[in-house]
Amino acid sequence: MQAINATLNRFLAEAKPSATYRVMDRVAARRAEGKSIVSLSAGEPDFDTPxxxxxxxxxxxxxxxxxxxxxxxxxxxxxxxxxxxxxxxxxxxxxxxxxxxxxxxxxxxxxxxxxxxxxxxxxxxxxxxxxxxxxxxxxxxxxxxxxxxxxxxxxxxxxxxxxxxxxxxxxxxxxxxxxxxxxxxxxxxxxxxxxxxxxxxxxxxxxxxxxxxxxxxxxxxxxxxxxxxxxxxxxxxxxxxxxxxxxxxxxxxxxxxxxxxxxxxxxxxxxxxxxxxxxxxxxxxxxxxxxxDFVRESRTVFQRRRDLLVERLNRTRGLRCEVPQGAFYAFASCEALIGKTTAGGRPLASDEDVVNALLDEAGVAAVHGSAFGLGPYIRIAYALDDAMLTRACDAIERFCDSLSP
Structure with missing residues (x-):
């Protein structure tokens, strides 16, 4: 029997899969293994539909x-x-x-x-x-x-x-x-x-x-x-x-x-x-x-979360974050982390290395900024409640403190 020609449309073949969905897939795989992961990768509110x-x-x-x-x-x-x-x-x-x-x-x-x-x-x-x-x-x-x-x-x-x-x-x-x-x-x-x-x-x-x-x-x-x-x-x-x-x-x-x-x-x-x-x-x-009413109330909640997250990121060694004016994402520079080595012995040569190590060693999922066209940054979605955000920030801070030159 003649083999099927599996050639894809050339425009599709040259396109990249979504980086955010790849991270979400990795989170799902870690959770299936029984790992506790705080995901700051998904671009969706955590509230129920009104x-x-x-x-x-x-x-x-x-x-x-x-x-x-x-x-x-x-x-x-x-x-x-x-x-x-x-x-x-x-x-x-x-x-x-x-x-x-x-x-x-x-x-x-x-x-x-x-x-x-x-x-x-x-x-x-x-x-x-x-x-x-x-x-x-x-x-x-x-x-x-x-x-x-x-x-x-x-x-x-x-x-x-x-x-x-x-x-x-x-x-x-x-x-x-x-x-x-x-x-x-x-x-x-x-x-x-x-x-x-x-x-x-x-x-x-x-x-x-x-x-x-x-x-x-x-x-x-x-x-x-x-x-x-x-x-x-x-x-x-x-x-x-x-x-x-x-x-x-x-x-x-x-x-x-x-x-x-x-x-x-x-x-x-x-x-x-x-x-x-x-x-x-x-x-x-x-x-x-x-x-x-829900629109106004959720905006107030997201602004409070923004303030909590940005304050914590800016006092974490190696991270720097401008104050976002809207949406529910923080885009933090991790340039000072590049060239360091994690406690698990992983060298950090790029922002993608940073987010991979954060997931594997700190149990926190984020998306690398280079996937959005600008590195070395990490995108953190603050669509989680204050307790989970605080837990994630604690883990990120411990991760950064543990890095060696």
Whole structure:
């Protein structure tokens, strides 16, 4: 019998698997061995989905709302999405300019797959969410990575942006608040980037606002289509219910943008997954139209956790951490640990070595910063209660104190 040709799609073959999921797999393997692990790797709130939202899902099941919806989502949910953008962001989208997807990740992938031709370029500021460059790669495009270090607050500057733009540039991806750094773009910073965009009319903006409601210290949130209305027809604004309402497993994201783009994304989705889960859509509708108390309360909790974690990291030998302005991640420099040796005899030559040793010798899981495009850093998710965070910080401190030159 002739052997099957196992050659993969070349764009997929060149893409990397998700670093965060690899860490989660390692955590699961350690726990299966009976090890006690504190995981600071997962990007999801530890809270339960609020009861009224859960009940909306149960009610949908009991009422027989379990059939297909339109590919682009329930009209009631799309209207709620448009209303959310008008109410919270001052952007007047019609419901026909919205699309509901199976998670925010699908919104981004749909946009890239619907618009990129082979060789098209997407500007990705680093540090970046691990999936951005890989999605670009899988869609046949070329990610143009622009390193944005601590000197610029881990944010893209207008000069860097202008220099990165070329004739094949199709998109720039902006994520605020940022995964992995928690950096937040101010109105003035977005306006400065908008000035560059106005001079380059062939470049579109993919604005990933999934952490919008997790901004601390009373800072306001701004998004590109809001601060520069002249760019409205070139901006896809992405958001969802996963982070703000602790609904990661419900898998509902949404986007809004020009109709030509939404129509193309809907066309793609119709041949891919069709509509998102009907039950989850009814739960998302309840989230967007119900009381927003949970959003405010969870933000307060995350800010307290941020303060606890950053204070502990900055008094741990060999670590240095800027104060994140949003999301629920701390991005700590571990440069001073590179070149040292662990108590178990492992040399630390990279930030990946650091996180591997932390897991194996200290029982704490984090993700190496180089997976997000900037090392030597470690990303720590503070989506755990105070007791578990304190336990993790104690273990990290003991680990760092035990290192030898």
């Amino acid at each position: 009861a009224p939202i859960r009940e909306a899902g149960v009610t949908a099941i009991r009422c027989g709302q379990t059939r297909y919806t339109q590919v682009a989502g329930l009209r009631a949910l799309r209207e709620a999405v448009a209303d959310k953008f008008r109410r919270e962001n001052g952007i007047d989208y019609d419901w026909r300019q919205t699309l509901v997807c199976t998670g925010g990740k699908q919104v981004i992938f749909n946009a890239l797959a619907a618009t990129l031709n082979e060789g098209d370029e997407v500007i990705v500021p680093a540090p970046y969410w691990v999936s951005y460059p890989e999605m670009v790669q899988v869609c046949g495009g070329r990610p143009v990575i622009v390193e944005c270090g601590v000197q610029s607050g881990f944010k893209l500057t207008p000069a860097q942006f202008d220099q990165a733009i070329g004739p094949r540039t199709r998109w720039v991806i902006l994520n605020s608040p940022s995964n992995p750094t928690g950096a937040v773009y101010s109105r003035a910073e977005l306006q400065a980037l908008a000035g560059v965009l106005l001079a380059h009319p062939h470049v579109m903006v993919l604005s990933d606002d999934i952490y919008e409601h997790l901004i601390f210290d009373g800072q306001p949130f701004f998004t590109m289509a809001q601060v520069e209305p002249r760019l409205r027809e070139r901006v896809l604004t992405m958001n969802g219910v996963s982070k703000a309402y602790a609904m990661t497993g419900w898998r509902i994201g949404f986007g809004a943008g020009p109709e030509w783009l939404i129509d193309a994304m809907e066309k793609l989705q119709g041949q891919q997954t069709s509509g998102a889960s009907t039950i989850s859509q009814y739960a998302a509708l309840a989230a967007l139209t119900g009381t927003q």
